[in-house]
Amino acid sequence: MSERLPHEKGFHVSWDQLHRDARALSWRLDGRGPEDGAWRAIVAITRGGLVPAMILARELDIRVIDTISVKSYNHQEQREAQVTKGPQAALMGDGEGILVVDDLVDTGKTLELVRKLYPKAHFATVYAKPKGRPLVDTYITEVSQDTWIFFPWDMALQYVQPYRGAD
């Protein structure tokens, strides 16, 4: 977390916004697969990639879906990523025709690791920050590096005091 916090700004994403942005991502990816425009499968990077992956799979009519789990570790300031669960090797090959999906790219460490494993895959995220942008092929919305993106699964509705009448 050391390099993740504190952040100057917050970008709050509702379920509705995420749904719209993931749909927009699917329109951008439609017909761009290597064989007649088709994608062979979607691979979601857990856990954040699972929700966008479902929406893309629905929009693009892709029914072969697998996952890759990447865990980040802190070793004296340096964040290292490690794969703790991979997708089916027979499905993946070098990644040709595979759409690898995540919710966002931040420093790019996660995508860097997955890219090394599947260099021919297409990497798509809904959101991107400048540092990670070179590692993603297609994304929808960019936010600055000092912005923390708050996803709907990490939030809850809360009571707020009226503008007049607090304390």
Ligand SMILES: O=P(O)(O)OC[C@H]1O[C@H](OP(=O)(O)OP(=O)(O)O)[C@H](O)[C@@H]1O
């Ligand atoms: O570009 P990076 O700096 O690597 O950061 C981006 C990754 O970090 C978050 O996942 P996290 O590792 O927090 O796990 P989660 O998806 O299970 O929440 C996010 O969902 C991306 O996968």
Ligand code: HPA
């Ligand atoms: O901005 C972010 N929001 C949520 N999770 C994240 N993981 C890396 N960066 C972020």
Ligand SMILES: [Mg+2]
């Ligand atoms: Mg993640």
